[in-house]
Amino acid sequence: MIRVEGLGKTFAGGFEALCDIDLEIRRGEIFALLGPNGAGKTTLISVICGLVNPSRGRVLVDGYDNVRQFREARARIGLVPQELTNDAFIKVWDSVRFSRGLFGKPPDPAHIEKVLRSLSLWEKRNNRMITLSGGMKRRVLIAKALAHEPEILFLDEPTAGVDVALRRDMWEVVRQLRNSGVTIILTTHYIEEAEEMADRIGVIRSGELVLVEDKQALMQKLGRKELTIHLRDPLHAVPQRLSGHGLTLTEEGHALVYTYDAEAGEDDGTGIAELLADLEGPASPSRTCTLARAPWRRSSSAW
């Protein structure tokens, strides 16, 4: 559905936010982009949606180049940004109707009603944005993104600032959308959320996609209580940063094996989340694409 090829982004100041991203999003899946602050999740989404110009590489949306055939590409995409941005004085209904028209679709009050109801916003349709709570505003942004019936929905941290009950509701909405055939890409900081929601998970760190994995396969491997991380460049010893995880180095330094204790799981259970967090590590500021690539491979066979 979306194919990202060799995508790179260097911002005006010379900062390299994305390095050679290759990614294929399948039609109808929920794909979670997992990564710490500043990893490049929003930048990647922004390039795909046409908000940021790519420096290298290209993006195909349903086969259409998102720069040269931007009309076809963008018409298929709905975007819910990370920041809560809106015109404070506009009414919910007008705002959602505007979004539909902006995407060139003829008015369809029935569709907008359906979207607003599905997000529990129908009662608020005549409210001005300024009178809504943060969680409601986020849902309005989702409604706006769905107003033009997109085939692909990007949700940039949809559950940030959303309480637990609403988070469940939101996951439910996302699942329903997927069931109706919409491809969904969401970003999150939490592996638990990615596990809960996604069909596939991609981990992004310092602008590089370090791993793309089927969640089912990931869980199965987790069931074997042993996780092997194949490395692109061999290591002589387990890095200091990862020393607390009981990793062993095998295959002459080409693989790290993580053995975890499923029974001992207190808070997180598997410890996978902590391990991933440490693998991601702090971004090194002077990194360049070619010199300090993450040592592990990003293909799904890497696990």
Place this chain on the structure above:
Amino acid sequence: MNLESVKTLYLAEMARSLRTVLQSIVSPVLSTSLYFVVFGAAIGSRISEVDGVSYGAFIVPGLIMLMLLTQSVSNASFGIFFPRFSGTIYEVLSAPISYWEVVVGYVGAAASKSLILGVIALITARLFVPYSIEHPLMMVLFLLLTAVTFSLLGFIIGIWAEGFERLQLVPLLVITPLTFLGGTFYSIDMLPPFWQAVTLANPVVYLVSGFRWSFYGISDVSPLVSLAMILLFLGAAIALVAWIFRTGYRLKS
């Protein structure tokens, strides 16, 4: 051309102005009236006629131009600056519309609004002085071209501005002085020869002169020169907007 999108942008912009419809109408009525009281009545009682036209009637075209310029610039600059400032611009940038469709929506709405205000000011002026319009078609053409050109200029300012101060800067430091020195309240042959030459470097002189010609058939410079100058400004503004879009300047990183 994606008509539905352009229409949506245009109507949304017009609706935004409608939310403040009262002040939108009150301000041109009030300012035109004030100008007439101060300049028309006070000064007009000393200066009886300019080029065979009563002073009150003489300043009407200039006043309308003044209003048109300032309103076009401020409407258009605010119209595009506001979504940039609030972040809602993401939606426009991610929509399947070309930059030129964005321009037609925003600039079209700004120009429409200032045209409406210009007409209101014209009607208000009628309450103070009787005036005639000799070349109504040319008058409408001058109005249209000026509104579009200066709305484009406002659009550029709204993209360039990085804060509210800058948004005010150009209108305050450039547009207002140029309009006041643009022959609204005097005919340039009332000035000494040296200042006449200097004045001819002021683009607003051509607008006011051409517009006044469409009312009374009198002008400081030939109406064809005026028309050519407006078209030149329009072309320059379009070229600048084209450059902004080609480079993504301030809209996309």
